[in-house]
Amino acid sequence: MKRHSMIPSPRSIESVAIPAIAFLLAMALFGGFCVFWGAPFWGVFSSIYRAGFGSWYSWQNSLLRAAPLMLCGLCTALPARAGIITVGNEGAFVMGGLAAAAAGLATQSAPAWVSLSSMAVAGIVAGGLWIALAAGLQHYRGVNAVISSLLMNYIAIAFMLQLVEGPMRDPGSLNFPATYPISPSHQLGRLFNSRVHMGLVFGVVASLLVWFLLERTVWGMKVKVVGGNSRTASLVGLPLGAIILTASFIGGGCAGLAGMVEVAAVHGRASHAIAAGYGYAGILVAFLSRQSPLRIVIVSLILGAVIASGGSLQRDLDLPDASIAVFEGIVFLLILASETLYGRFEFFWDTRDAF
């Protein structure tokens, strides 16, 4: 088979067509739902579109939300490629944010770049170890990583809240317990005079990097072999544990970095506000992207726009702001359901392979 043919293969058309059809169906259902509540069908979607992509201002809103989604999506996607499903994104995100805040406060007298790099490293290491721990427990002890990482989310949030309301608390934060703030000169920069911060660059670069690692390196090949069939992998002598742990560390590190961005660019300090659910949304991003790093960028952007449009349906059409969560829910359910359609339609079969 020629790999670099200019005509897209039926397989790649399938991977666009199926989610697109599911998305259109979700729009139809949600539109019908809104019509039932007295809102105009197209008005709903033009409102969402305007709030997500209608102006530079709304683009910024969408991009701001897309950045942590990309990083959190990678947190589930990369270990999944090595055969470990974790849902510990929220925990890795929170641990990353907490570690970054601690590092930032410890390096306040250092130059900004030293402080920021130590925050990033602290965030990556904390998030990475968190997910590697869950993956290691599954690989070495047989503890289901879905369950352990779910438990670890709660442990991480409780740990963060305990520190933020106890030893790390800024006495000045009365009704809203938080750590001492990181000085503005040590916070993460913004891009081109916009509100969009460096987190977007981190998200895109991390996605490209993970794609490169998976598709263009020997290590990535090994990860996919381990994820595809761990028996085969151990038969051919691959070090299963090392591969699973590194993949999980890198994935967790991405979520940890997202936590660092949340502290260093959004809130400027750690508080309960950093556990805002980006981690859980990241699980869905990963599954909707079918664990592919490049698709994660696109899915995050779309989901970021949808989340950003939360208030617009209320402002424009007087629908409850939770409408957008109903829309998200319908989209997720239908796209997940559409997974079952892959390989079922003959016209997507790649007959060129057969000859």
Next chain:
Amino acid sequence: MHFNSVNLWVVAAALLGAAIRGSIPYMFVSLGECLTEKSGRINLGMEGILLMSAMTAFAVSQRTGSPWLGALTAAIVGGILGLLHGSLTELPGVNDIAAGVAMVVFGSGLAFFFGKQFVAPMAPQLPVLEFGKWASNPALRAALRISPLFFLGIVTAFVLHYALKYTRWGLHVRAVGDAPEAARSMGISARQHRLIATTIGATLAGIGGAHLTLYFPGIWSEGISGGQGLMAVALVIFARWSPLRCLAVSLFFGGAQALDPSLQALGFGGFYHLLNASPYVLTLILMIVSCSRSRKLIGMPGALAGRG
């Protein structure tokens, strides 16, 4: 520190009452999750089911004036969401973890959408049974003011225990959950049993949701479930997939939640969050200690243990 015996007595009574109160949603959600997992599937969507059924119970009770009708509707709505989750995950190639997270988004979205108009008012609550009329101590009397759902939960646990252990249907559910291939070769439909188990499980969770809004103080708010639906998964592990142990563990989880106010009353406070997380830490430790590479967790359905 100057606590005397009377003070301790009051605190103990308050703790008992809080454990009983707090255990009810856990009981129903964990029994539901237990049944679902026995059939070889994880339902991570219980949080969405809990929220949607809590809102439904409140709305129906508020509109019709009948809290029992509210609880019934909540159970039905829970069952419908369970049916949705069950049918979705029956499709080949659909991951049940992802479907669970999607159900949380969908269920909570629907609950917040419909629940917006119900944030302010009060609804008629379920009646409570007064077991403490004999007691002179008001704290003890308050502790013994117990919702009938508590007893319904206990009965459900025993029924579920019996059904899983001694009935033909229960045997089939366990077979499907432990060894799907073997069950298939015996002609037992995994699809059908999992769908039914997931639906009944979610119906039970719906009753737990009704308790959240139809018991004192009887209000609906968006944070009312506080993660108890997700916690059900941990609870079931702690109970090692036994409905009867689910009862005990629910009391323990409910009590752990109430421990901090009690400790504060005695003068030791400030560990609220760590205490809240203690059930998770204990569950995790339990899993680490009792698992090994070659041996699954005792009591864990085979279909759950065997996958990556």
